[in-house]
Amino acid sequence: MPYSRSQLEENERQTLAPFAQFSADTRGREHPEEPHQWRTHYQRDRDRVIHSRAFRRLEYKTQVFLNGSGDHLRTRLTHTMEVAAISRNIARALGLNEDLAEAIALAHDLGHSPFGHKGEHALNELMAEHGGFEHNRQSLRIVEQLEQKYPGHNGLNLTWETREGLVKHYTAYDHPSKREGFDAKSSSLEAQ
Known part of the structure; x- marks a missing residue:
């Protein structure tokens, strides 16, 4: 018999570090819905991202152009799958919530424009009079x-924690702006 959501949540309490984000403690979704019988909130988020049109389109967005020919073209989908695997491994090693880390990792580049960061910079310049373009916000x-x-509503209706992880995604290239609804404190460890 499959584990129920409540059993999975109890397993999180027993096995994750005390500073991990427990799915039972989610701040919820913008549009309330009944919890799933067999999946945690963050497992649902992960699955919703994987089944989205935007995720499938990552296959056609290049990340890096290489000189010459060959079969080593890098796409955003390839990059995203690698980021998700690394995120799960780090979360597991630290006792964090692997499902939340994976959901954030799988969605982290959904808003990227084609042609890598150069494409994003060009689009940002073109959109300067309209607030610019920043892929985390997108x-x-x-x-x-x-x-x-x-x-009844637009969007994937992801949990607050997954959405917060997207808007606070910060790297050398990414400088997220403050957004209403997400406080100034650091996001969960799973999002970092």
């Missing part, structure tokens, strides 16, 4: 508004 816009999977 990722959030995709999961909150542009994906249309459910009657």
Whole structure:
């Protein structure tokens, strides 16, 4: 018999570090819905990202152009799958919530423009008079508004923690802006 959601949540309490983000403690979804019988909140987020149109489109967005020919073209999908695997491994090693880390990793580049960071910079310049372009904000816009999977509302209706992980995604290239609804404190360890 499969484990129920409540059994999976209890397993998190027994096995994850005390500073991990427990799925039972989620701050919820923008549009309330009944919890799934067999999956935790963050497992549902992960699955919703994987089944989204934006995720499938990552296959056609290049990350790096290489000189010459060959079969080593890097796409955003390839990169995203590698990031998700690394995120799960780090989360496991630290006793964090692997499902949340994976959901954030799988969605982290949904808003990237084609042609890598150069494409993002060009688009940002073109959109300067309209607030610019920043792929973290676009990722959030995709999961909150542009994906249309459910009657009654737009978006994937991901948990607050997954959405926060997207908007606070920070690297040498990414400088997330403050966004209403997400406080100034650091995001969960799973999102870092």
